[in-house]
Amino acid sequence: MKEVTRENAAALIRAVHLLAGQGHTQFADLGGGRPMNRLNDDNLPDLATVAEAEQPARQWLLLDSDVSAVTAGRALLGGEGVAVVQQDLRHLPGVMAALHGHLDMSRPVVVILGAVLHFLTMPEAQLLLDALWAELASGSVVVVTHLTGEGADPDTVQAGAKAYRTLHGIDIYPRTRQEITGLAARFDLRPPGVVQTIEYEPPDAGPAPVPGPHFLMWVAERS
Template sequence: MTKRHREHLGQEPAPLLPGWLPPEIDQTKPHPARMYDYMLGGKNHFAVDREAAEVVLAAAPTARAMVRENRAFLGRAVRYLAEAGITQFLDIGTGLPGAGNTGEVARAVNPQTRVAYVDYDPIVAVHSRALLAGDESRTAVVLADVRDPAGILEHPDIRALLDFDRPIAVLMVALLHFVAFDEDVAGIAAAFRDALAPGSALVISHGTDGGQPEVSAAARKGWDKATSQIVVRDRAEITALFGDFDLVPPGVVQLPQWRPDGPVREDWETIWLDGGVAVKR
Protein backbone atom coordinates (compact mmCIF):
# COMPACT_ATOMS: atom_id res chain seq x y z
CA MET A 1 0.00 0.00 0.00
CA THR A 2 1.42 3.42 -0.89
CA LYS A 3 1.61 6.36 1.50
CA ARG A 4 -1.06 8.00 -0.61
CA HIS A 5 -3.43 5.06 -0.13
CA ARG A 6 -2.78 5.02 3.60
CA GLU A 7 -3.52 8.74 3.81
CA HIS A 8 -6.78 8.26 1.94
CA LEU A 9 -7.83 5.38 4.14
CA GLY A 10 -7.02 7.54 7.14
CA GLN A 11 -9.33 10.22 5.75
CA GLU A 12 -6.41 12.58 5.33
CA PRO A 13 -6.27 14.08 1.84
CA ALA A 14 -2.85 13.47 0.32
CA PRO A 15 -0.92 16.37 -1.23
CA LEU A 16 -1.33 16.42 -4.99
CA LEU A 17 2.07 16.00 -6.59
CA PRO A 18 2.58 17.46 -10.08
CA GLY A 19 2.65 13.97 -11.62
CA TRP A 20 -0.82 13.25 -10.23
CA LEU A 21 -2.51 16.35 -11.52
CA PRO A 22 -5.54 15.81 -13.73
CA PRO A 23 -5.63 18.34 -16.58
CA GLU A 24 -8.61 20.22 -15.13
CA ILE A 25 -6.58 21.31 -12.08
CA ASP A 26 -5.53 24.89 -12.79
CA GLN A 27 -2.41 26.07 -10.95
CA THR A 28 -2.33 29.52 -12.49
CA LYS A 29 -5.16 31.08 -10.45
CA PRO A 30 -5.92 30.97 -6.72
CA HIS A 31 -8.91 28.74 -5.96
CA PRO A 32 -11.04 29.47 -2.86
CA ALA A 33 -11.13 25.80 -1.78
CA ARG A 34 -7.33 25.57 -1.89
CA MET A 35 -6.83 28.95 -0.13
CA TYR A 36 -9.23 27.75 2.58
CA ASP A 37 -7.34 24.46 2.85
CA TYR A 38 -4.07 26.37 3.30
CA MET A 39 -5.58 28.54 6.03
CA LEU A 40 -6.98 25.44 7.75
CA GLY A 41 -3.51 23.85 7.76
CA GLY A 42 -4.27 21.28 5.01
CA LYS A 43 -1.94 20.00 2.30
CA ASN A 44 -3.77 20.66 -0.96
CA HIS A 45 -2.70 24.05 -2.25
CA PHE A 46 -0.28 25.49 -4.74
CA ALA A 47 2.06 28.51 -4.57
CA VAL A 48 -0.55 30.72 -6.18
CA ASP A 49 -3.09 29.80 -3.45
CA ARG A 50 -0.63 30.35 -0.62
CA GLU A 51 0.39 33.77 -1.95
CA ALA A 52 -3.25 34.83 -2.17
CA ALA A 53 -4.03 33.50 1.31
CA GLU A 54 -1.02 35.38 2.72
CA VAL A 55 -2.53 38.64 1.40
CA VAL A 56 -5.64 37.83 3.45
CA LEU A 57 -3.64 36.89 6.54
CA ALA A 58 -1.45 40.00 6.37
CA ALA A 59 -4.52 42.24 6.42
CA ALA A 60 -6.59 40.17 8.85
CA PRO A 61 -4.38 38.03 11.07
CA THR A 62 -7.44 36.37 12.63
CA ALA A 63 -8.46 34.90 9.25
CA ARG A 64 -7.07 31.50 10.31
CA ALA A 65 -9.21 31.57 13.44
CA MET A 66 -12.17 32.51 11.24
CA VAL A 67 -11.82 29.46 9.00
CA ARG A 68 -11.41 27.18 12.02
CA GLU A 69 -14.48 28.67 13.70
CA ASN A 70 -16.37 28.23 10.44
CA ARG A 71 -15.51 24.51 10.28
CA ALA A 72 -16.47 24.15 13.93
CA PHE A 73 -19.83 25.82 13.25
CA LEU A 74 -20.43 23.41 10.36
CA GLY A 75 -19.79 20.48 12.72
CA ARG A 76 -22.13 21.78 15.42
CA ALA A 77 -24.88 22.53 12.91
CA VAL A 78 -24.65 19.11 11.23
CA ARG A 79 -24.62 17.31 14.57
CA TYR A 80 -27.61 19.35 15.77
CA LEU A 81 -29.61 18.42 12.66
CA ALA A 82 -28.55 14.76 12.70
CA GLU A 83 -29.60 14.52 16.34
CA ALA A 84 -32.91 16.11 15.35
CA GLY A 85 -33.43 13.20 12.94
CA ILE A 86 -32.25 14.54 9.58
CA THR A 87 -30.71 11.72 7.53
CA GLN A 88 -30.15 13.53 4.20
CA PHE A 89 -27.65 16.34 3.60
CA LEU A 90 -26.93 18.40 0.49
CA ASP A 91 -23.58 20.08 1.19
CA ILE A 92 -22.95 22.78 -1.41
CA GLY A 93 -19.50 24.39 -1.52
CA THR A 94 -18.09 21.37 0.28
CA GLY A 95 -14.43 22.31 0.17
CA LEU A 96 -11.66 19.73 0.31
CA PRO A 97 -12.66 16.79 2.46
CA GLY A 98 -10.97 16.64 5.83
CA ALA A 99 -11.58 15.70 9.43
CA GLY A 100 -14.99 16.84 10.61
CA ASN A 101 -16.60 16.74 7.18
CA THR A 102 -20.37 16.56 6.92
CA GLY A 103 -20.60 12.80 6.41
CA GLU A 104 -18.26 12.03 9.27
CA VAL A 105 -20.20 14.18 11.74
CA ALA A 106 -23.68 13.10 10.61
CA ARG A 107 -22.82 9.39 10.46
CA ALA A 108 -21.47 9.48 14.00
CA VAL A 109 -25.15 10.03 14.87
CA ASN A 110 -26.76 7.85 12.17
CA PRO A 111 -24.53 5.66 9.97
CA GLN A 112 -27.22 5.46 7.27
CA THR A 113 -27.11 9.21 6.57
CA ARG A 114 -26.93 10.11 2.88
CA VAL A 115 -24.73 13.03 1.84
CA ALA A 116 -24.46 14.71 -1.56
CA TYR A 117 -21.36 16.87 -1.90
CA VAL A 118 -21.42 19.67 -4.49
CA ASP A 119 -18.61 22.03 -5.42
CA TYR A 120 -17.60 23.88 -8.57
CA ASP A 121 -13.89 23.18 -8.09
CA PRO A 122 -12.60 20.03 -9.83
CA ILE A 123 -9.97 19.46 -7.14
CA VAL A 124 -12.75 18.97 -4.60
CA ALA A 125 -14.46 16.40 -6.83
CA VAL A 126 -11.18 14.55 -7.46
CA HIS A 127 -10.41 14.26 -3.74
CA SER A 128 -13.95 13.56 -2.64
CA ARG A 129 -14.41 10.80 -5.22
CA ALA A 130 -11.09 9.20 -4.24
CA LEU A 131 -12.04 9.25 -0.57
CA LEU A 132 -15.59 8.09 -1.02
CA ALA A 133 -15.16 5.42 -3.69
CA GLY A 134 -17.21 2.36 -2.84
CA ASP A 135 -19.66 4.36 -0.74
CA GLU A 136 -22.06 5.25 -3.57
CA SER A 137 -25.16 4.00 -1.77
CA ARG A 138 -24.78 6.77 0.83
CA THR A 139 -22.75 9.41 -1.02
CA ALA A 140 -22.73 11.42 -4.24
CA VAL A 141 -20.07 13.85 -5.43
CA VAL A 142 -21.24 16.36 -8.01
CA LEU A 143 -19.29 19.06 -9.84
CA ALA A 144 -21.79 21.95 -10.12
CA ASP A 145 -22.21 25.65 -9.48
CA VAL A 146 -24.55 27.02 -6.80
CA ARG A 147 -25.41 29.87 -9.17
CA ASP A 148 -27.28 27.27 -11.24
CA PRO A 149 -29.69 25.86 -8.63
CA ALA A 150 -31.63 23.83 -11.20
CA GLY A 151 -28.42 22.14 -12.31
CA ILE A 152 -27.99 20.90 -8.73
CA LEU A 153 -31.62 20.24 -7.82
CA GLU A 154 -32.27 18.27 -11.01
CA HIS A 155 -28.92 16.52 -11.19
CA PRO A 156 -29.55 12.80 -11.69
CA ASP A 157 -26.94 11.71 -9.11
CA ILE A 158 -28.51 13.95 -6.48
CA ARG A 159 -32.06 12.85 -7.34
CA ALA A 160 -30.91 9.22 -7.17
CA LEU A 161 -29.44 9.68 -3.70
CA LEU A 162 -31.76 12.13 -1.94
CA ASP A 163 -35.55 11.86 -1.56
CA PHE A 164 -36.94 15.40 -1.91
CA ASP A 165 -40.27 14.29 -0.39
CA ARG A 166 -38.47 13.85 2.93
CA PRO A 167 -36.46 16.39 4.98
CA ILE A 168 -33.07 17.38 3.61
CA ALA A 169 -30.56 19.74 5.22
CA VAL A 170 -29.01 22.06 2.64
CA LEU A 171 -25.62 23.43 3.69
CA MET A 172 -24.19 26.61 2.21
CA VAL A 173 -21.39 27.15 4.67
CA ALA A 174 -18.90 29.89 3.78
CA LEU A 175 -20.25 29.70 0.22
CA LEU A 176 -22.65 32.52 -0.60
CA HIS A 177 -20.06 35.27 -0.11
CA PHE A 178 -18.62 33.98 -3.40
CA VAL A 179 -21.88 34.99 -5.12
CA ALA A 180 -21.45 38.56 -6.42
CA PHE A 181 -23.95 41.36 -5.79
CA ASP A 182 -25.29 41.12 -9.34
CA GLU A 183 -25.75 37.32 -9.25
CA ASP A 184 -29.10 37.16 -7.39
CA VAL A 185 -28.10 35.50 -4.13
CA ALA A 186 -31.68 35.91 -2.88
CA GLY A 187 -33.06 33.99 -5.87
CA ILE A 188 -30.46 31.24 -5.40
CA ALA A 189 -31.36 30.75 -1.72
CA ALA A 190 -35.07 30.83 -2.54
CA ALA A 191 -34.71 28.15 -5.24
CA PHE A 192 -33.24 25.74 -2.70
CA ARG A 193 -35.78 26.64 0.01
CA ASP A 194 -38.66 26.10 -2.41
CA ALA A 195 -37.43 22.64 -3.48
CA LEU A 196 -37.47 21.25 0.06
CA ALA A 197 -40.13 19.32 1.99
CA PRO A 198 -41.40 20.46 5.43
CA GLY A 199 -38.95 19.57 8.20
CA SER A 200 -36.00 20.39 5.93
CA ALA A 201 -33.28 22.77 7.07
CA LEU A 202 -30.94 25.40 5.72
CA VAL A 203 -27.49 26.03 7.20
CA ILE A 204 -25.71 29.21 6.14
CA SER A 205 -22.54 30.98 7.20
CA HIS A 206 -21.38 34.11 5.42
CA GLY A 207 -18.63 36.71 5.73
CA THR A 208 -19.29 40.18 7.16
CA ASP A 209 -17.03 43.23 7.39
CA GLY A 210 -16.86 42.90 11.17
CA GLY A 211 -17.57 46.61 11.48
CA GLN A 212 -14.12 47.35 10.01
CA PRO A 213 -14.77 47.91 6.30
CA GLU A 214 -11.24 49.06 5.48
CA VAL A 215 -9.54 46.04 7.03
CA SER A 216 -12.14 43.79 5.43
CA ALA A 217 -11.57 45.34 1.99
CA ALA A 218 -7.79 44.88 2.33
CA ALA A 219 -8.25 41.22 3.31
CA ARG A 220 -10.66 40.56 0.45
CA LYS A 221 -7.99 41.65 -2.02
CA GLY A 222 -6.58 38.15 -1.48
CA TRP A 223 -9.40 36.83 -3.68
CA ASP A 224 -9.01 39.50 -6.40
CA LYS A 225 -7.29 37.11 -8.84
CA ALA A 226 -9.09 33.98 -7.68
CA THR A 227 -11.73 32.01 -9.59
CA SER A 228 -14.35 33.83 -7.48
CA GLN A 229 -14.04 37.08 -5.55
CA ILE A 230 -15.48 37.45 -2.08
CA VAL A 231 -18.16 39.93 -1.02
CA VAL A 232 -19.54 40.68 2.44
CA ARG A 233 -23.14 41.17 3.47
CA ASP A 234 -24.59 42.46 6.73
CA ARG A 235 -26.64 40.49 9.24
CA ALA A 236 -29.98 41.63 7.85
CA GLU A 237 -28.99 40.50 4.35
CA ILE A 238 -27.71 37.17 5.65
CA THR A 239 -30.85 36.62 7.73
CA ALA A 240 -33.01 37.30 4.66
CA LEU A 241 -31.43 34.29 2.92
CA PHE A 242 -33.36 32.03 5.33
CA GLY A 243 -36.66 33.43 3.99
CA ASP A 244 -39.70 32.26 5.98
CA PHE A 245 -37.93 29.27 7.55
CA ASP A 246 -37.95 29.21 11.39
CA LEU A 247 -34.56 30.14 12.80
CA VAL A 248 -33.25 27.74 15.43
CA PRO A 249 -32.24 29.73 18.57
CA PRO A 250 -30.12 31.82 18.93
CA GLY A 251 -30.86 32.88 15.31
CA VAL A 252 -28.25 34.46 13.07
CA VAL A 253 -25.19 35.31 15.17
CA GLN A 254 -21.43 35.54 14.93
CA LEU A 255 -20.36 31.90 14.54
CA PRO A 256 -18.68 31.26 17.91
CA GLN A 257 -21.97 32.22 19.54
CA TRP A 258 -24.06 29.64 17.67
CA ARG A 259 -24.85 26.91 20.22
CA PRO A 260 -21.26 26.63 21.50
CA ASP A 261 -20.08 23.29 22.89
CA GLY A 262 -18.04 24.97 25.61
CA PRO A 263 -16.84 28.40 26.68
CA VAL A 264 -17.02 30.98 23.85
CA ARG A 265 -13.64 32.44 22.88
CA GLU A 266 -13.10 35.87 24.42
CA ASP A 267 -12.21 37.43 21.07
CA TRP A 268 -15.37 36.16 19.32
CA GLU A 269 -15.92 39.64 17.87
CA THR A 270 -12.87 39.08 15.63
CA ILE A 271 -14.65 36.21 13.82
CA TRP A 272 -16.24 38.02 10.88
CA LEU A 273 -18.74 35.40 9.84
CA ASP A 274 -22.43 35.27 10.71
CA GLY A 275 -24.52 32.15 10.45
CA GLY A 276 -27.46 30.14 11.58
CA VAL A 277 -29.76 27.19 10.98
CA ALA A 278 -33.43 27.39 10.04
CA VAL A 279 -36.16 24.82 9.49
CA LYS A 280 -39.02 24.73 6.98
CA ARG A 281 -42.46 24.49 8.62
Protein backbone atom coordinates (compact mmCIF):
# COMPACT_ATOMS: atom_id res chain seq x y z
CA MET A 1 0.00 0.00 0.00
CA LYS A 2 2.96 2.32 0.52
CA GLU A 3 3.62 2.37 -3.24
CA VAL A 4 -0.01 3.33 -3.91
CA THR A 5 0.13 6.15 -1.36
CA ARG A 6 3.34 7.44 -2.89
CA GLU A 7 1.84 7.41 -6.37
CA ASN A 8 -1.16 9.34 -5.06
CA ALA A 9 1.20 12.06 -3.82
CA ALA A 10 3.20 11.98 -7.05
CA ALA A 11 0.04 12.36 -9.15
CA LEU A 12 -1.00 15.42 -7.14
CA ILE A 13 2.47 16.89 -7.69
CA ARG A 14 2.10 16.36 -11.45
CA ALA A 15 -1.33 17.99 -11.41
CA VAL A 16 -0.18 21.06 -9.49
CA HIS A 17 2.89 21.41 -11.70
CA LEU A 18 0.71 21.24 -14.81
CA LEU A 19 -1.94 23.68 -13.57
CA ALA A 20 0.58 26.20 -12.28
CA GLY A 21 2.36 25.96 -15.62
CA GLN A 22 -0.93 26.76 -17.32
CA GLY A 23 -1.08 30.03 -15.40
CA HIS A 24 -3.06 29.25 -12.24
CA THR A 25 -1.88 31.30 -9.28
CA GLN A 26 -4.45 30.53 -6.56
CA PHE A 27 -4.58 27.16 -4.82
CA ALA A 28 -6.61 25.73 -1.94
CA ASP A 29 -5.38 22.43 -0.53
CA LEU A 30 -8.41 21.26 1.45
CA GLY A 31 -7.66 18.48 3.90
CA GLY A 32 -4.07 18.76 2.75
CA GLY A 33 -2.54 17.08 5.78
CA ARG A 34 0.89 17.59 7.27
CA PRO A 35 3.53 19.19 5.00
CA MET A 36 6.77 17.26 5.01
CA ASN A 37 9.20 19.66 3.32
CA ARG A 38 11.05 16.66 1.83
CA LEU A 39 11.37 15.08 5.27
CA ASN A 40 9.35 12.06 4.14
CA ASP A 41 10.95 8.78 3.07
CA ASP A 42 10.23 9.48 -0.59
CA ASN A 43 11.77 12.97 -0.54
CA LEU A 44 8.75 14.41 -2.35
CA PRO A 45 8.26 18.19 -2.40
CA ASP A 46 5.22 19.81 -0.86
CA LEU A 47 2.53 20.88 -3.29
CA ALA A 48 2.91 24.52 -2.28
CA THR A 49 6.58 24.38 -3.24
CA VAL A 50 5.72 22.83 -6.61
CA ALA A 51 3.28 25.65 -7.36
CA GLU A 52 5.76 28.31 -6.22
CA ALA A 53 8.41 26.99 -8.59
CA GLU A 54 6.08 27.74 -11.51
CA GLN A 55 4.33 30.77 -10.04
CA PRO A 56 6.50 32.63 -7.48
CA ALA A 57 3.59 34.95 -6.61
CA ARG A 58 1.11 32.11 -6.06
CA GLN A 59 -1.43 32.30 -3.24
CA TRP A 60 -1.77 29.08 -1.22
CA LEU A 61 -4.38 28.07 1.34
CA LEU A 62 -3.81 24.90 3.38
CA LEU A 63 -6.86 23.82 5.35
CA ASP A 64 -7.01 20.81 7.67
CA SER A 65 -8.88 19.75 10.79
CA ASP A 66 -5.86 18.18 12.47
CA VAL A 67 -3.97 20.47 14.82
CA SER A 68 -0.61 18.78 14.13
CA ALA A 69 -1.05 19.27 10.39
CA VAL A 70 -1.91 22.93 10.92
CA THR A 71 1.03 23.46 13.28
CA ALA A 72 3.42 21.85 10.79
CA GLY A 73 1.91 23.85 7.96
CA ARG A 74 2.47 27.13 9.74
CA ALA A 75 6.04 26.16 10.58
CA LEU A 76 7.06 24.75 7.19
CA LEU A 77 4.93 26.73 4.73
CA GLY A 78 4.87 30.07 6.49
CA GLY A 79 5.61 33.07 4.34
CA GLU A 80 4.12 35.52 1.93
CA GLY A 81 1.17 34.20 0.02
CA VAL A 82 0.51 31.25 2.35
CA ALA A 83 -2.39 30.85 4.78
CA VAL A 84 -2.94 27.84 7.03
CA VAL A 85 -6.38 27.35 8.59
CA GLN A 86 -7.73 24.72 10.96
CA GLN A 87 -11.17 23.67 9.81
CA ASP A 88 -13.23 20.51 9.27
CA LEU A 89 -14.42 19.94 5.71
CA ARG A 90 -17.83 19.05 7.08
CA HIS A 91 -18.22 22.61 8.38
CA LEU A 92 -19.03 24.25 5.08
CA PRO A 93 -19.50 27.83 6.36
CA GLY A 94 -16.01 27.69 7.87
CA VAL A 95 -14.49 26.24 4.69
CA MET A 96 -16.11 28.89 2.52
CA ALA A 97 -15.07 31.64 4.93
CA ALA A 98 -11.45 30.46 4.70
CA LEU A 99 -11.58 30.49 0.90
CA HIS A 100 -13.08 33.98 0.76
CA GLY A 101 -10.79 35.24 3.52
CA HIS A 102 -7.53 34.24 1.86
CA LEU A 103 -8.18 34.02 -1.89
CA ASP A 104 -9.78 36.22 -4.53
CA MET A 105 -12.86 34.16 -5.29
CA SER A 106 -13.75 36.34 -8.26
CA ARG A 107 -10.81 34.71 -10.07
CA PRO A 108 -10.08 31.04 -10.80
CA VAL A 109 -8.89 28.86 -7.94
CA VAL A 110 -7.41 25.35 -8.05
CA VAL A 111 -8.99 23.29 -5.27
CA ILE A 112 -7.10 20.15 -4.28
CA LEU A 113 -8.99 17.35 -2.54
CA GLY A 114 -6.22 14.80 -2.33
CA ALA A 115 -7.10 11.50 -0.64
CA VAL A 116 -9.64 13.16 1.61
CA LEU A 117 -13.18 12.67 0.22
CA HIS A 118 -13.13 8.99 1.19
CA PHE A 119 -13.17 10.12 4.83
CA LEU A 120 -16.56 11.78 4.24
CA THR A 121 -19.88 10.06 3.74
CA MET A 122 -21.25 10.37 0.23
CA PRO A 123 -23.79 13.05 1.26
CA GLU A 124 -21.02 15.01 3.03
CA ALA A 125 -18.71 14.76 0.01
CA GLN A 126 -21.46 15.81 -2.37
CA LEU A 127 -22.45 18.78 -0.22
CA LEU A 128 -18.84 19.96 -0.19
CA LEU A 129 -18.52 19.73 -3.97
CA ASP A 130 -21.88 21.45 -4.47
CA ALA A 131 -20.75 24.29 -2.18
CA LEU A 132 -17.48 24.62 -4.11
CA TRP A 133 -19.34 24.70 -7.43
CA ALA A 134 -21.53 27.53 -6.10
CA GLU A 135 -18.59 29.61 -4.82
CA LEU A 136 -15.87 29.06 -7.43
CA ALA A 137 -15.37 31.39 -10.38
CA SER A 138 -15.54 30.13 -13.95
CA GLY A 139 -12.22 28.61 -14.95
CA SER A 140 -11.56 27.18 -11.50
CA VAL A 141 -10.32 23.59 -11.32
CA VAL A 142 -10.95 20.83 -8.78
CA VAL A 143 -8.43 17.99 -8.40
CA VAL A 144 -9.64 14.84 -6.64
CA THR A 145 -7.89 11.60 -5.69
CA HIS A 146 -10.05 8.98 -4.01
CA LEU A 147 -9.49 5.49 -2.62
CA THR A 148 -11.38 2.77 -4.49
CA GLY A 149 -11.88 -0.90 -3.86
CA GLU A 150 -12.91 -1.58 -7.43
CA GLY A 151 -11.13 -4.61 -8.80
CA ALA A 152 -10.55 -6.04 -5.33
CA ASP A 153 -12.47 -8.63 -3.38
CA PRO A 154 -15.39 -6.83 -1.61
CA ASP A 155 -14.82 -8.75 1.62
CA THR A 156 -11.17 -7.70 1.60
CA VAL A 157 -12.13 -4.06 1.05
CA GLN A 158 -14.69 -4.18 3.86
CA ALA A 159 -12.18 -5.82 6.19
CA GLY A 160 -9.60 -3.16 5.33
CA ALA A 161 -12.04 -0.36 6.10
CA LYS A 162 -12.93 -2.01 9.42
CA ALA A 163 -9.26 -2.43 10.32
CA TYR A 164 -8.58 1.23 9.50
CA ARG A 165 -11.44 2.31 11.74
CA THR A 166 -10.13 0.11 14.57
CA LEU A 167 -6.57 1.39 14.20
CA HIS A 168 -7.28 5.10 13.65
CA GLY A 169 -10.80 5.60 14.98
CA ILE A 170 -11.84 7.06 11.63
CA ASP A 171 -14.34 5.73 9.10
CA ILE A 172 -13.11 5.36 5.54
CA TYR A 173 -15.27 4.80 2.45
CA PRO A 174 -13.58 3.22 -0.58
CA ARG A 175 -15.93 3.83 -3.53
CA THR A 176 -16.55 2.52 -7.01
CA ARG A 177 -15.48 4.26 -10.19
CA GLN A 178 -19.12 5.16 -10.83
CA GLU A 179 -19.49 6.77 -7.41
CA ILE A 180 -16.23 8.70 -7.72
CA THR A 181 -17.19 9.87 -11.20
CA GLY A 182 -20.57 10.98 -9.86
CA LEU A 183 -18.88 13.39 -7.47
CA ALA A 184 -17.73 15.40 -10.50
CA ALA A 185 -21.25 15.65 -11.95
CA ARG A 186 -21.59 19.45 -11.78
CA PHE A 187 -18.11 20.08 -13.15
CA ASP A 188 -16.62 19.47 -16.59
CA LEU A 189 -14.16 16.59 -16.51
CA ARG A 190 -10.84 17.30 -18.19
CA PRO A 191 -9.07 14.60 -20.18
CA PRO A 192 -8.22 11.86 -19.46
CA GLY A 193 -11.33 11.63 -17.25
CA VAL A 194 -11.43 9.31 -14.26
CA VAL A 195 -8.22 7.27 -14.19
CA GLN A 196 -5.84 5.58 -11.80
CA THR A 197 -3.38 8.06 -10.38
CA ILE A 198 -0.57 6.21 -12.15
CA GLU A 199 -2.27 7.06 -15.46
CA TYR A 200 -2.55 10.82 -14.91
CA GLU A 201 0.12 12.72 -16.82
CA PRO A 202 2.50 9.77 -16.38
CA PRO A 203 6.22 10.42 -16.60
CA ASP A 204 8.17 8.86 -19.46
CA ALA A 205 9.30 6.06 -17.18
CA GLY A 206 7.92 4.84 -13.92
CA PRO A 207 6.45 1.96 -11.97
CA ALA A 208 3.71 -0.24 -13.35
CA PRO A 209 0.20 0.21 -11.91
CA VAL A 210 -0.17 -1.44 -8.52
CA PRO A 211 -2.87 -4.14 -8.40
CA GLY A 212 -5.56 -4.22 -5.76
CA PRO A 213 -7.13 -1.26 -3.95
CA HIS A 214 -5.82 1.99 -5.32
CA PHE A 215 -6.62 5.63 -5.93
CA LEU A 216 -8.69 6.98 -8.77
CA MET A 217 -8.28 10.57 -9.89
CA TRP A 218 -10.13 13.24 -11.78
CA VAL A 219 -9.47 16.86 -12.69
CA ALA A 220 -12.51 18.96 -13.57
CA GLU A 221 -13.28 22.57 -14.40
CA ARG A 222 -15.96 24.97 -13.19
CA SER A 223 -17.44 26.34 -16.42
